[in-house]
Amino acid sequence: MTLIFIILFFSHLIGISQGQLKVGFYIKKCPNVESIVSRVVNEAAASIQNTAPVLLRLHFHDCFVQGCDGSILIDNGDSAERHAFGHQGVGGFDVIEKAKAELEAVCPGVVSCADIVALAARDAILLANGPFYNVETGRRDGVVSNVSLARNMPEVDDSIQQLKDKFREKGLSEKDLVVLSAAHTIGTTACFFMTNRLYKFSPNGGSDPSINPNFLPELKATCPENGANTVRLSMDRGSGETFDSQILQNIRSGSAVLRSDATLYNDETTRRVVDSYFGILSPLLGPSFEADFANAMVKMGRIGVLTGSQGTIRRVCAAFN
Numbered sequence: 001m002t003l004i005f006i007i008l009f010f011s012h013l014i015g016i017s018q019g020q021l022k023v024g025f026y027i028k029k030c031p032n033v034e035s036i037v038s039r040v041v042n043e044a045a046a047s048i049q050n051t052a053p054v055l056l057r058l059h060f061h062d063c064f065v066q067g068c069d070g071s072i073l074i075d076n077g078d079s080a081e082r083h084a085f086g087h088q089g090v091g092g093f094d095v096i097e098k099a100k101a102e103l104e105a106v107c108p109g110v111v112s113c114a115d116i117v118a119l120a121a122r123d124a125i126l127l128a129n130g131p132f133y134n135v136e137t138g139r140r141d142g143v144v145s146n147v148s149l150a151r152n153m154p155e156v157d158d159s160i161q162q163l164k165d166k167f168r169e170k171g172l173s174e175k176d177l178v179v180l181s182a183a184h185t186i187g188t189t190a191c192f193f194m195t196n197r198l199y200k201f202s203p204n205g206g207s208d209p210s211i212n213p214n215f216l217p218e219l220k221a222t223c224p225e226n227g228a229n230t231v232r233l234s235m236d237r238g239s240g241e242t243f244d245s246q247i248l249q250n251i252r253s254g255s256a257v258l259r260s261d262a263t264l265y266n267d268e269t270t271r272r273v274v275d276s277y278f279g280i281l282s283p284l285l286g287p288s289f290e291a292d293f294a295n296a297m298v299k300m301g302r303i304g305v306l307t308g309s310q311g312t313i314r315r316v317c318a319a320f321n
């Protein structure tokens with residue numbers, strides 16, 4: 001009996017020190033939070049085609065700088081984190097702000113912007129026919145936004161070791177790196193991010209030799225050497241609007257678009273993770289990409305969170321109170 005009490009006591013203490021994220025955190029204080037966020041996301045998606053990928057990416061970029069604390073949403077001048085080079089092309093701010101305004105109207109000062117970002121990412125995945133998962137909530141908003149803090153975002157031309165290290169620093173495994181990179185099953189990239197891979201592949205220049213020779217001409221035609229680098233192309237060849245495992249097949253066949261995705265197949269450990277979804281037992285008895293992705297999203301959503309009395313609840317997501 002005493003032993004059970006001691007175990008319960010210490011696990012409670014550990015729970016406190018790790019923070020209090022939990023599914024249904026707002027159930028009493030703001031019961032409709034999830035339906036409001038989901039409606040706002042769905043309305044946005046009905047009028048703006050790339051809403052789902054943009055919101056999914058926003059959550060990743062929020063979590064990788066100072067944790068999932070809504071710091072990327074702050075818009076207080078040139079030194080704001082959101083202007084970092086590593087955040088190029090990140091958007092979805094208006095959708096989060098709209099949801100926040102609606103939530104402030106019904107339960108002022110209760111729901112954090114960081115939680116809205118996490119919920120919106122889940123709803124975005126669903127919109128693209130991806131898996132549903134329960135989102136833990138209870139994050140608080142950060143009080144710091146600084147462009148220099150976003151220096152170390154994973155980059156498209158990072159080596160596999162750099163990518164692994166950057167994920168490990170956030171508590172994410174090599175498997176998480178593969179599974180979360182497969183978020184590129186939806187959305188587009190600007191040709192800007194393809195230049196090195198197509199025309200300046202180090203150390204000898206030219207194109208990345210791992211690109212399938214049948215795919216290379218297509219990529220070069222879409223992103224010509226001196227063409228506009230704002231032209232966009234699907235990151236998941238043939239299936240860029242639907243959440244599925246096609247991106248992993250593309251990585252296997254040399255048809256990955258981003259270099260960071262392709263490089264996952266040049267390393268033994270990450271290659272094994274990619275291949276694990278296409279074993280002889282798949283899809284019935286092998287690991288489920290959808291389930292693993294959902295788990296990895298929950299894990300990503302825990303990075304460096306502020307909980308309890310830490311941080312704040314912003315009134316407006318783009319500004320400090």
Ligand code: HEM
Nearest residue numbers: 053056057060089154155156180183187188189190193260
């Ligand atoms: C492994 C490191 C990663 C790198 C180097 C990387 C890099 C990129 C790049 C260069 C783009 C194109 C941006 C643009 O042109 O606007 C992009 C788009 C995207 N990324 Fe990643 N990414 C990584 C991981 C992730 C993760 C972990 C997620 C989410 C869980 C994610 C979700 C997305 C989505 C959904 C898009 C499409 C955005 C759109 O269509 O506007 N990425 N990523």
